[in-house]
Amino acid sequence: MNGLPIGVFDSGVGGLTVLRALRAGLPDETFVYLGDTARLPYGTKSPETIARYARQCAGRLVERGIKLLVVACNTASAVAIDDLRAHLPGIPVLGVVEPGAMAAVAASTSGRIAVIGTESTIRGGAYTRAILGRRADATVVGRACPLFVALAEEGWTDGEIPTAVARAYLDDLLTDVDTLVLGCTHFPLLHGVIAAVAGPRLAIVDSAQTTATAVATLLERTGLRAGGAPSAVTVAATPTPEDLARIRLLATDGRDRFARVGSRFLGVDLRPEAVEVVDL
Amino acid sequence: MNGLPIGVFDSGVGGLTVLRALRAGLPDETFVYLGDTARLPYGTKSPETIARYARQCAGRLVERGIKLLVVACNTASAVAIDDLRAHLPGIPVLGVVEPGAMAAVAASTSGRIAVIGTESTIRGGAYTRAILGRRADATVVGRACPLFVALAEEGWTDGEIPTAVARAYLDDLLTDVDTLVLGCTHFPLLHGVIAAVAGPRLAIVDSAQTTATAVATLLERTGLRAGGAPSAVTVAATPTPEDLARIRLLATDGRDRFARVGSRFLGVDLRPEAVEVVDL
Numbered sequence: 111m112n113g114l115p116i117g118v119f120d121s122g123v124g125g126l127t128v129l130r131a132l133r134a135g136l137p138d139e140t141f142v143y144l145g146d147t148a149r150l151p152y153g154t155k156s157p158e159t160i161a162r163y164a165r166q167c168a169g170r171l172v173e174r175g176i177k178l179l180v181v182a183c184n185t186a187s188a189v190a191i192d193d194l195r196a197h198l199p200g201i202p203v204l205g206v207v208e209p210g211a212m213a214a215v216a217a218s219t220s221g222r223i224a225v226i227g228t229e230s231t232i233r234g235g236a237y238t239r240a241i242l243g244r245r246a247d248a249t250v251v252g253r254a255c256p257l258f259v260a261l262a263e264e265g266w267t268d269g270e271i272p273t274a275v276a277r278a279y280l281d282d283l284l285t286d287v288d289t290l291v292l293g294c295t296h297f298p299l300l301h302g303v304i305a306a307v308a309g310p311r312l313a314i315v316d317s318a319q320t321t322a323t324a325v326a327t328l329l330e331r332t333g334l335r336a337g338g339a340p341s342a343v344t345v346a347a348t349p350t351p352e353d354l355a356r357i358r359l360l361a362t363d364g365r366d367r368f369a370r371v372g373s374r375f376l377g378v379d380l381r382p383e384a385v386e387v388v389d390l
Numbered sequence: 391m392n393g394l395p396i397g398v399f400d401s402g403v404g405g406l407t408v409l410r411a412l413r414a415g416l417p418d419e420t421f422v423y424l425g426d427t428a429r430l431p432y433g434t435k436s437p438e439t440i441a442r443y444a445r446q447c448a449g450r451l452v453e454r455g456i457k458l459l460v461v462a463c464n465t466a467s468a469v470a471i472d473d474l475r476a477h478l479p480g481i482p483v484l485g486v487v488e489p490g491a492m493a494a495v496a497a498s499t500s501g502r503i504a505v506i507g508t509e510s511t512i513r514g515g516a517y518t519r520a521i522l523g524r525r526a527d528a529t530v531v532g533r534a535c536p537l538f539v540a541l542a543e544e545g546w547t548d549g550e551i552p553t554a555v556a557r558a559y560l561d562d563l564l565t566d567v568d569t570l571v572l573g574c575t576h577f578p579l580l581h582g583v584i585a586a587v588a589g590p591r592l593a594i595v596d597s598a599q600t601t602a603t604a605v606a607t608l609l610e611r612t613g614l615r616a617g618g619a620p621s622a623v624t625v626a627a628t629p630t631p632e633d634l635a636r637i638r639l640l641a642t643d644g645r646d647r648f649a650r651v652g653s654r655f656l657g658v659d660l661r662p663e664a665v666e667v668v669d670l
Contacts, residue, residue, distance in 0.1 A: 147434065154427065154644055229647070260540035271558060274551050364434055367509070 117176030124295035125182030148363035153230025188236030210317030211240030227293035397456030404575035405462030428643035433510025468516030490597030491520030507573035
């Protein structure tokens with residue numbers, strides 16, 4: 111069981127930032143990642159449809175044999191975690207929202223926290239509920255930052271344009287908070303620009319990084335860790351091509367684009383042949 | 391028959407720029423618009439799936455009674471026009487690619503033409519084929535400009551950020567062409583910024599506008615025009631709220647977002663209640 115891979119799914123390539131953090135923090139583990147690129151985006155779909163898609167993604171990963179499931183998709187984490195846990199009684203399931211909310215509450219002194227994400231994540235309010243569930247007197251302000259998604263996918267992650275976009279989204283949002291949650295798996299690619307605009311006084315919570323930390327803790331607690339000495343979760347370093355041997359990549363459509371855009375998200379050059387197309 | 395509406399469909403709100411041009415140019419006509427928002431984007435899906443979705447959209451519009459069908463979606467225009475014509479023998483079908491390509495060939499002196507669109511439109515090469523089919527010695531250069539889509543949906547259509555993005559996409563693309571085709575229904579919203587970056591020496595072909603002109607010509611030719619004297623197609627003016635009485639709007643999901651973002655595309659304030667949600 112401990113030798114089985116960790117399963118990770120997302121609606122597309124965004125979750126590869128979570129996989130990158132997992133890979134960096136858990137050097138003894140292997141991974142199988144599924145991007146449901148044929149049916150993205152999940153955010154515009156109904157909760158019932160999202161739950162059904164999430165079950166199908168999880169089911170395909172379980173067929174391959176996994177010991178733990180990471181839902182690296184904010185929309186599916188917000189909508190389908192309970193349903194997935196009910197459907198997968200033998201397998202621990204972790205989303206990205208809970209670890210991000212926990213880290214935000216831990217990081218914030220004032221309890222005034224900003225969350226940025228896609229339109230559907232912000233409108234759905236999952237981070238707000240999760241933060242208030244841990245600190246009832248917190249004040250959470252949210253803002254949808256869809257241009258950040260487009261910038262990350264385009265690979266425009268520093269310089270004049272991303273900085274101007276970050277200012278437009280963040281300048282007035284951040285006047286009265288001490289913590290900013292990157293509530294979208296695309297946003298870690300813009301961490302540098304966002305941090306520069308936010309300034310040094312703000313704590314930035316990267317939900318990819320906090321999810322990797324939560325997975326490490328869960329593996330220890332459940333005794334599911336793969337062999338080797340326990341290792342601290344480190345900041346994601348640049349993966350080497352050898353790391354790809356530890357990672358199996360599945361997508362439901364478009365492996366050329368998955369490889370091209372995904373290379374930036376995973377931080378290693380992917381060839382299209384490294385991506386297996388599966389039908390759900 | 392002549393009193394029936396013109397049917398228009400798109401994968402989302404983008405086609406509302408085509409509807410806006412149609413409405414302005416054809417003041418005696420009525421329209422029924424379907425945005426397949428539940429299943430967007432089409433561009434990442436297989437040709438078979440796109441053709442199936444297009445048949446379903448067209449079928450729903452035909453059920454409502456239409457005299458002519460406009461495919462206001464570049465992806466479906468490129469992939470599914472022939473299939474739709476075969477399935478709808480009694481109804482003229484027009485896409486956005488052919489009118490845009492015709493107008494580009496008419497506008498270009500040098501035969502050197504640039505096309506901008508979404509990644510899937512540019513990769514698919516439909517504009518290039520349509521232009522070369524009309525002028526075999528043309529040189530067509532294409533560039534995907536996905537940030538333009540995000541900017542249009544966000545309503546950031548002038549000022550520093552859109553101008554910087556337009557420069558980044560266009561400066562080197564436009565050095566040796568005399569015509570630029572806006573090959574995405576989102577791009578007319580950025581016409582001012584694009585024209586300013588392109589400079590006065592370039593002809594800009596707006597495929598929404600050219601599609602409206604082609605529809606007017608087709609209505610005359612087929613005798614399908616609604617009552618009243620023939621009217622020249624004019625540049626889209628700002629529609630009045632009364633114009634909404636001539637327009638019926640359907641969407642497959644998310645009428646709040648459809649109304650909010652669609653207001654900018656159609657150029658008139660839409661309330662969510664004006665949007666009927668249909669299931670395909």
